[in-house]
Amino acid sequence: MAIIDGAAHHHSHDHMVHQHRAVQGGTARAAVFGISDGLVSNVALVLGVAAATSTAGSGSAVIVAGVSGLLAGAASMAAGEYVSMKAQNELIERELRIERESLLSNPKMEVRELAAIYEARGIDEDTARDFAEAIHEDIEVALDVHAREELGVDPNDIGDPAGAAISSFIAFGIGAILPLIPWFITAGVAAMVASVIVGLVAAAAVGWALAVFTERSIIKTAARQVGWAAGACAITFVIGSLLGTAIS
Numbered sequence: 088m089a090i091i092d093g094a095a096h097h098h099s100h101d102h103m104v105h106q107h108r109a110v111q112g113g114t115a116r117a118a119v120f121g122i123s124d125g126l127v128s129n130v131a132l133v134l135g136v137a138a139a140t141s142t143a144g145s146g147s148a149v150i151v152a153g154v155s156g157l158l159a160g161a162a163s164m165a166a167g168e169y170v171s172m173k174a175q176n177e178l179i180e181r182e183l184r185i186e187r188e189s190l191l192s193n194p195k196m197e198v199r200e201l202a203a204i205y206e207a208r209g210i211d212e213d214t215a216r217d218f219a220e221a222i223h224e225d226i227e228v229a230l231d232v233h234a235r236e237e238l239g240v241d242p243n244d245i246g247d248p249a250g251a252a253i254s255s256f257i258a259f260g261i262g263a264i265l266p267l268i269p270w271f272i273t274a275g276v277a278a279m280v281a282s283v284i285v286g287l288v289a290a291a292a293v294g295w296a297l298a299v300f301t302e303r304s305i306i307k308t309a310a311r312q313v314g315w316a317a318g319a320c321a322i323t324f325v326i327g328s329l330l331g332t333a334i335s
């Protein structure tokens with residue numbers, strides 16, 4: 088069909104654009120994922136280091152490792168977020184540039200394309216063409232409408248990579264600090280137990296929040312999160328204990 092032929096040049100990245108929108112729309116959900124990442128990675132790190140250094144009886148090694156783990160993980164998350172959002176923005180800007188060039192070089196085809204979109208929605212041929220022609224009287228209006236109708240993006244609403252980087256740094260940091268808190272107060276087995284309890288309770292809370300976003304069973308989702316956290320703790324605890332015995 089003519090519509091498909093005409094529109095093909097700027098439809099190749101539809102999928103990515105929709106993903107981008109989903110991410111943009113889910114700031115709270117992204118924060119919960121960040122907290123979850125920080126929590127699971129640091130509760131496991133803290134437990135591994137605690138198990139390896141338990142003979143020393145001091146919490147300072149755990150605190151050093153935990154704070155390093157927090158900063159390293161948060162920085163890596165922030166960098167990853169920045170790079171991916173920057174790339175998505177550049178992709179959208181590229182799509183808009185192609186669309187603008189097409190609007191300038193091939194306006195008749197673009198009018199037909201837009202009219203076809205309205206027709207597909209049930210508007211009669213003449214009205215659809217008149218409407219499309221009216222929109223095309225101003226290229227900025229036309230670009231805006233084509234971007235929304237064909238690319239599914241609001242050209243005025245491009246993601247903020249620096250903001251996303253800062254948010255993911257903070258979210259990871261919040262998750263990562265939780266299992267460390269007991270170590271600022273006490274040490275040894277008491278801190279270890281408290282760390283695991285804090286970690287599992289927070290994992291359950293993360294599961295609850297995710298269940299709210301995804302509208303799935305709260306108990307199942309929370310149990311799954313707790314399972315992941317507990318599994319990560321068990322692995323690093325065993326490996327930490329073995330390492331501690333091997334190197335001491």
Ligand SMILES: [Zn+2]
Binds near residue numbers: 186189197200233237
């Ligand atoms: Zn177009």
